[in-house]
Amino acid sequence: MSLPDPVHPGAEAVPHLVVRSHPVEGVAKHLLDHLPADGALAWVRRGDGQVGWGVAARLDVAGSNRFATAQEWWRALTAAAVVRDDVGVPGSGLVCFGSFGFTDQDPAGLVVPEVIVGRRGRTTWVTTISPASSLAAPPELTVNDPAPVGEIAFADGARSGTEWSAIVADAVERITSGEVDKVVLARDLVAQSDQPIDLRWPLKRLASAYPNCWTFSVDGLIGATPELLVRREKGLITSRVLAGTIRRTGDDAHDLALAASLARSSKDLEEHEFAVRSVAEALEPHCKSMNVPETPFVLHLPNVMHLASDVAGVAANGASALGLAAALHPSAAVCGTPTSVARDLIAEVEGMSRGRFSGPVGWMDASGDGEWCIALRCGQADPDDPTRMRLFAGAGIVAGSDPDAELAETNAKLVPMRDALGI
Ligand SMILES: C=C(O[C@H]1C=CC=C(C(=O)O)[C@@H]1O)C(=O)O
Numbered sequence: 012m013s014l015p016d017p018v019h020p021g022a023e024a025v026p027h028l029v030v031r032s033h034p035v036e037g038v039a040k041h042l043l044d045h046l047p048a049d050g051a052l053a054w055v056r057r058g059d060g061q062v063g064w065g066v067a068a069r070l071d072v073a074g075s076n077r078f079a080t081a082q083e084w085w086r087a088l089t090a091a092a093v094v095r096d097d098v099g100v101p102g103s104g105l106v107c108f109g110s111f112g113f114t115d116q117d118p119a120g121l122v123v124p125e126v127i128v129g130r131r132g133r134t135t136w137v138t139t140i141s142p143a144s145s146l147a148a149p150p151e152l153t154v155n156d157p158a159p160v161g162e163i164a165f166a167d168g169a170r171s172g173t174e175w176s177a178i179v180a181d182a183v184e185r186i187t188s189g190e191v192d193k194v195v196l197a198r199d200l201v202a203q204s205d206q207p208i209d210l211r212w213p214l215k216r217l218a219s220a221y222p223n224c225w226t227f228s229v230d231g232l233i234g235a236t237p238e239l240l241v242r243r244e245k246g247l248i249t250s251r252v253l254a255g256t257i258r259r260t261g262d263d264a265h266d267l268a269l270a271a272s273l274a275r276s277s278k279d280l281e282e283h284e285f286a287v288r289s290v291a292e293a294l295e296p297h298c299k300s301m302n303v304p305e306t307p308f309v310l311h312l313p314n315v316m317h318l319a320s321d322v323a324g325v326a327a328n329g330a331s332a333l334g335l336a337a338a339l340h341p342s343a344a345v346c347g348t349p350t351s352v353a354r355d356l357i358a359e360v361e362g363m364s365r366g367r368f369s370g371p372v373g374w375m376d377a378s379g380d381g382e383w384c385i386a387l388r389c390g391q392a393d394p395d396d397p398t399r400m401r402l403f404a405g406a407g408i409v410a411g412s413d414p415d416a417e418l419a420e421t422n423a424k425l426v427p428m429r430d431a432l433g434i
Pocket residue numbers: 195238253254255256317343344345387388403404405406407408424
């Protein structure tokens with residue numbers, strides 16, 4: 012059942028913001044060092060990106076029109092803003108961060124921070140955003156040390172591992188009987204600390220252990236995802252599709268042999284093909300020309316290896332990065348094929364709400380350029396209990412799936428967050 016759609020906000024419903032981006036010296040090597048304890052917003056990869064804090068404007072949205080409502084709000088907000096951008100790189104000027112739940116009943120929203128600190132190569136900048144009525148002074152940049160997270164205990168979430176494997180076995184039967192081709196099933200773990208969790212602690216550890224992933228923090232959702240749902244930058248659209256996974260052993264020679272077996276595995280290639288096709292079909296109407304690789308490459312991460320395909324296209328229309336994310340979500344990397352059957356099956360058997368896990372998370376600028384990843388390898392801080400987080404992982408199930416191997420795969424995908432919460 013969908014929630015009723017909120018009324019689209021008109022231009023009069025948005026604040027009139029004054030935005031100023033200017034180059035600055037003295038930005039720390041790790042952008043995350045500048046974050047204050049509360050309301051951390053972050054998007055970093057290989058040292059570049061943006062971090063932000065404070066709330067100059069925000070939109071909370073739900074319902075089947077959530078993406079359209081968010082786009083309309085952003086259009087109105089950017090139209091009403093006065094922007095002076097002396098930096099002129101992707102991420103400078105007026106920018107929002109956002110995240111959208113897996114289903115339209117899960118929480119979603121866009122946040123415009125009061126302060127953004129950014130880096131793109133050698134360029135570093137600060138953006139201040141404030142209401143026209145009270146102009147903000149540029150902030151003093153401080154370097155802050157997060158508190159260690161304390162003793163953490165991990166417990167099963169909605170299902171134990173054994174229960175989840177049984178659900179996977181049932182899904183394999185339903186695939187074999189022809190009900191669905193592929194379904195991505197997820198499970199959760201609960202991390203309980205003996206003190207409030209300072210989200211900057213796991214964030215910094217994620218960014219340093221997974222530099223090639225996108226480390227993010229939006230509304231208490233933190234993680235380091237390897238999967239780029241879509242980037243739009245100056246008319247170029249790109250997407251990194253992942254599906255098909257093998258665990259790493261830590262032994263380089265053995266891992267190379269495993270990578271070769273992943274690249275030949277018909278089960279994983281089938282799982283991957285569903286995901287690539289779903290992305291190519293969703294992007295096609297928005298691209299003049301498109302390059303869809305015929306064979307995937309193997310992406311090596313510290314904990315797992317994935318079959319990966321980089322899809323690229325030239326924008327054919329004015330669809331924003333968020334509009335493209337809306338067209339792509341949920342791809343077969345997180346839902347399945349056919350989409351609606353897989354979505355119903357997930358709702359029927361998973362036994363939990365995914366919340367923002369496996370939904371789009373990212374940022375966007377006033378021109379509609381931006382990056383939206385899929386929120387994977389992540390955890391959601393409990394808004395009512397700062398000592399608790401839910402961690403998530405899923406796996407694509409196809410006819411050839413073995414339930415125990417899929418459980419082991421989800422355990423490997425939980426490693427980044429579990430380690431990040433360690434001492
Ligand atoms: C659903 C997840 O991964 C997706 C992305 C990459 C590989 C996947 C797989 O091999 O099953 C999943 O489709 C997750 O990390 O929780």
